[in-house]
Amino acid sequence: MLQKTPYLNFSIALSPAGHLHLVTDNNVQVTLDESSVQEIQKRWQNGYASGLLHLGLITLSTALPPSFMFWRQFAQKFITEVCKYPDFLVTPTKTVPVPDEEELNIILNQAPFMQGGEYLNLEVLYSLWTDLNLVLRQELSNFNNNLQQYFEAYHAHWNLVGRVCFHLAENKENQEMPFAFLATYTTRLTNNAQVQHLPLGKALQEYAGDKNKALLLALLLPVQKACEASPFIKDLVSSGRIFKPLAWKPQEAYRFLKEIHLFESAGIVVRVPNWWNAKKPSRPKVEIKIGKNPAHNVGADALLDFDVQLALADGQTLSTEEWQEILVAADNLIKIKGQWVEVDKEKLAAVLQHWQTVQHDVAAGDLSFAEGMRLLAGFSKTGVSEEENLAVAEWSSITAIGELKQILASMRHPKVDGNSDELLAILQKHLHAKLRPYQIAGVQWLLLLYNLKLGGCLADDMGLGKTIQVLALLLIIKKQQKKDFSPHLIVVPASLLGNWQAEIARFAPSLKIFIAHPSEHSDVKQINSEELADFDIVFTTYTFVQRLGWLIKIPWGLVILDEAQAIKNPSAKQTRAVKNIASKTRIILTGTPIENNLGDLWSLFDFIAPGLLGAQKTFSDYGKKLQHKVEANFFGSLRTLVSPYILRRLKNDKSIINDLPDKTELNAYCTLSRQQISLYQQAVMQLAKQLEVMEGMERRGLVLASLMRLKQICNHPCQWLGHGDYVAEESGKFLRLQELCTAIAAKQEKVLIFTQFREIIPALSVYLATIFQKNGLVLHGGTKIKERAELVRLFQDEKGPPFFILSLKAGGTGLNLTNAAHVIHFDRWWNPAVENQATDRAYRIGQKKNVLVHKFICSGTIEEKIDLLINDKKALSQEILSGGGEVSLTEMTNEELLQTVSLDLDKIIKIP
Template identity: 45%
Template sequence: MNAAQVNKNNQPQGNKGLVPLQFLFTEDGFCPDGRPEQLSPADQKLLGQFEQDRYGALYHMGLAEKSPYLSPSAAFLYQVSDAFFKTLTSLPELEISRGETRAEPSEEAADRLIRAVPFVIGAEYITEKWIRGIFRKLNEIFSREIGDYDGTVEMYLTEKNQHLHVPERIFFHLVENKDDDFPFAFLATYATRGEDGKVRHVPLKYALTEYKNEREKLLALLACLNRAAEVSNLISGFVENGEMFHPLRLTSEEAYIFLKQIEDIESTGILCRIPNWWKRKAAQVSMSVSMGEEKPSMLGFDTLVSMRPELTVDGVPLSREDIELLLAQTDGLAFLKGKWIEVDHERLKTLLEEMEEVPEERTLMDALRLELGTGKASADVGQLVTNGAWLSSLLMNLRKPESIRKAVLPKSFRATLRPYQSSGFTWLNYMDKLGFGACLADDMGLGKTVQVLAYLEKLRKTNQRAQALLVVPASLIGNWQKEAEKFAPSLDFQVLHGKTAPKLGEEFRGSSTFLTITTYGMVTRIKELQEVQWECVILDEAQAIKNPLTRQTKEIKKLSSRMRIAMTGTPIENELANLWSLFDFLNKGLLGTSAEFNEFCKGLGDHPEGYVRLKTMVAPFMLRRVKTDKSIIADLPEKLETIDYANLAKKQIVLYRKAVSDLEKRLEEADGIERRGLVMAAIIRLKQICNHPDQYLGQQTFSMEESGKFAMLKEICTTIYEKRERVLVFTQFKEITEYLAAFLTEIFQTEGFVLHGGTPVAKRSQIVEAFQGEKYVPFIVLSVKAGGTGLNLTKANHVIHFDRWWNPAVENQATDRAFRIGQTKNVMVHKLVCKGTIEEKIDEMIEAKKELAENVIGSGGEKWITELSNDELMSMMRLG
């Protein structure tokens, strides 16, 4: 089956609608992430195996034939397991040490795996320590299985996989020697068990003593030498002369012959330990092209940067005299500049010809694309492009913004930025200066909004005529309004939303307001937005343009702007096409055309090391800080609390105003207990309307479009789901819990739990145990009274207060179900508030008088509201 017959989900076309089994990576392991109904029968079986015994399943995965339909995360796990078996079968002592064998990844093997980590959830956890931990688990399984197996290790492996073989116990070593005439030494060793019972590698001559009375065992051990002699005349000579049993001194010519025959020798089962410089191909002369050695006169992707080709060996440049010296020698090994160099006349001539073809200059865009491999270059140039002094410095600053000279925060900006936020603000200004589009991809809760507002305020102060466009999901408009008013009160903005496109277009036409805020939907309908030359266009929740084929994405990309910023907490998880579309907006052409990028992605299955090239390519243009980063954690409080402001939907506005009007009329004639009862009932009605009109009306549809809070809940939980994190959603209304759970099940594509006063005690224990387990359970919806005490739910690192209790002590008690001993992550607390309503006004009152809130409000619940005068009460309740 060719690549064209496989769809984007890496499944045969006959399995349309199915997705391949994904995996999540955690701090010390991994777990499967898939719903059986979305998987093919083969993946359903695989899911069952991993859920039953994940490391056992991984062990046997590496022994099986690699499926062409694996997801990137599954393919990486296969690669880890395959690397384990390659390491295991490279140990000459394997047959005699059996269950005692310890396969440890070499630094090179670990580095290869790390370079092949795809863009998946939890990729940040995969380090050399993580890989060694997986190897230890696989070692334990091998030890257990081989301990129960009666036959040889060779028989065991052959039964599992016919391509796996136990290496011969004999091992060849070639090392450098301090002798001008004989600069190399050769030694054959074999693995044997010493008197202390430990496996050792000793010179081959000791085998003659060990097996002097066991001729058959000796012949069996030495049989592989005859096979090696058949493929190598050099080895044949050592065997025939009896020299194989002694340390040998070799000339550089003999060493070169041996090195060129390594592959043939190892095919006979004898493994060879050779100098690292040969394994790394560091002895080869290569062409390196240094790009951007000096700072150009202008900046931007059209900037012309110099291209300086030179021949190098292991990164060390060769002078013309060095090259002439090499050309004067015969093919083989030459010692030059303290290094062994392979002299290959044919290769040298080809490289010299290619040097003549390298252009003197390229645009910066073309130069950067060479790094990914989508730019045009010869095979040699494409692999050995290096960045010169200026370009190296530039890219280092972009990848590590803390090294950039700090941008000065405008005095009109009313916030103190955390150190990493200050670096983000500086980075955005630096990107603006360079003319590069920027993706701010910090984790949710790290303050992307405040960093962008700081950038906008500086832009406004610097350029009086500038106009910026901010495109957001409709549910986030209220949040941006509140944050702008709080942190940048001098920043003038207008919101284009809530009316017909023609009316909004008319309002906007001729406007000189600095910041225009609108929604993704409105960008496609307000044609006037396309007519402006924007100074900056900013996309919040930029995953909205992940599909390059939708009309919405196409219209967004048509916007004309000097600077472009994308904000997203989940830039690429699991789908590389999203990344291309994002960069097509930010820096068009950097990742090549869609066809070129797709071709590059197709090759990642067979050449996963391409992932590191892609990461290196996008890193300067994407600033991503995650809450698991130790330097970020040190900069954060353990509990991050945010108020998320939702706008009321039209139906909510109508019902809210009517409820307030009804209360106002009835208050005129009521007093005492009757008045208090009216007020408390009105508060409950207004809370219900703020939650959802259907809760107030007693209906059962609960459409997202009719509730600003439901829309906000979807925005927050979509990001939580894309990171596969867990959340507790608190409400004080038992009657809405089932509807919230049904809504969340659609978002998370997996069922969670509901826990309220009617949940039996035994059932509560089961819920807690399941939620705290390894299997992904995304959410629990809890009533504040039932779930506010006595539960330990530390697997959640998000808490959402869907409606407000207006009693800080009660809310904090509920939050502490997750924020308690045993919690290893920073907890994000989201408090949903409907903008302009009693919810916002009471929240502002509590925030302004924290001490009053805790001492007075905390003791009496919400009864304090009934003590307000009619005027105070109506002022609080009326829609702002």
């Protein structure tokens, strides 16, 4: 339950299912009266469609947070359309038509960055529009289906469209008065079921007499409301001219055209020539074309060409004489090249001067790639006022041409093309895996950025294979660039080092790696470039970047950051240390949306594309000023600017969903803390001593107890010791769980966590609640049978708890938990059938998601060795598998057993 407060301290988020909900947002604190806040919350509790409709209807004078403003405008657009369909109420099956795809795409482009914004697409807008249709019909039943009464109950300034219609048409035979105006009203249907229009003056005759006065006033009510908003219409009514056909000069027609929205808001139907579009009026613009400079290759270091000219919307260039005609025109609506166009000669002249100044600056110092990208996105040069910036956006047209246009298209929409044959030949020989089509496109995108010396963000959904795409890229670079080859640096959280090592060993063993970490090299602080000459990749952790001074002295080929949200704080020491490292290209990897916070976005782009978003304070101030102004379309411009540098594919994208299996199993390798290593080694040494003196059943009991002890130590030292606070930093699995569930929480997905140990469930539950900021559910052998159905119901509810911890035996059968997108096996039951049975709680009939199964494995321990035995069918024999299908170690010889349980020191990386 959201706290009731006189402040609006929450925002609107979009769930993976495409539903809107309110979430507490500490970055939002808008002063609003308490009753309004409470009513918004109440309506949202009745359903998101009811809350959305309420948001569109109410009158507010306070500037709302961006997510509220965006969805409020979407709802208001729906209500505006409702007002245009008076038969909506009398026809039970009538619905308000959804805007066309072009208009919906404009809405999508204007969407602010919000939680769940990655799920926003055309289908979601279609669905929300349908839901608004349904909820409006439901709510109108309380008002006898009287829409006007419904509006009045909200004190909303909405009006049903009446029977009055304003018509504006061209009068081509009269050059001085080239427009004709007529006000009409609808009377009846003709025999062909067409609405019949009569001049509004006829209404004075039709409704003459006192008995018809009320009907006449009702008919003219929209005109009265228009008079209140428009002095222009008020003058027409006062003089009586509105009841007659009128011939107008261009300036009168222009004034009428600019006030169409006022007439429609009053409930008047407006008909105008097709060439007029109030949202995108036809007008001459300053046309800027940016392209490749012939003397330079396109890329981060490139200098671009810049050309300025005047043209009409259809691309026709204006001559000097036509420009002079505009400058001397007395009207705002003039005819050029046979077209009626809107002109504002003062603004147009100022915008032309603005671009000529830019052109002069470019000629003096050339236009950099980053500056070109900013201009193409609609960002003007630093220091331009807000008013000037809006004028520039309205009266300019900026496009990329030639090779630059093609490259930007490839960056925004990567796809497999004819250039992939050579790459596939390299990968077929050196990558021990077959890439899916979307992964091949991802590799080509990364290679394009590398060749252009541009940075980028690979932000594919978890489970889509970001790591293997990076490995494929590094293999291609290694084979294509044998001369002047520089090693690459990959910075990762310490808990992910084991994962990268395992993936390289499995898929790209020809890549030689060096781990710049004290657990691998005691003299790691003294390394020089000569010692790294034979290595392809150097790994280090975020913690050690600031401790290893030699990192900034090496000219790296690529610097790649995994879990790049680690540098979202620009003032943090590790962020500054990472940004000081020089390289040809910089790539960041993240499975969480990076656009939810403008500050985070700036810091990440300051790494991959320094200067693209400008100075931090300028960017922040600019965003705060414009994000509440729809006409500025700040978010649309920002999205245009950053989109070429971000590649993000979701598991449910239509373009890739057919490439994915329904269930993807991933090994999640975990490191060990120093305490875990110490306890583990003590346990192995103690086992070795006891094996020398025990036999038979006593030995079997010893082996089983020791294996249980090692499993517990791998989970957390406190589980074996039986006391302590389960500090996350003391367990590699807890840290891995944090990284994984942070990403899951950011995407608002749900997860099942299985463990065979009931005693660790409370600690896991408390820990996960801090990550998800919500409590979860637990189920174990002590859970009453009658409570289980309620736990399932709560989890299956979209608004229910985000995580569910289950003991493997109690939760492994009989439950249907298809709302989970992830399954985590926190510790391993060494029986594949039992694990699969547990996984099937999420992956079963009715599941509409691609389920990711994460199997936690501590590198270099018995967990990794048993996993290899299970997955290597050739190694599995009757001696290793028990009758129930479980790995049995009690039958091994002492030597085999100790070899299996002993730590593999070559694979151990300690948590510092």
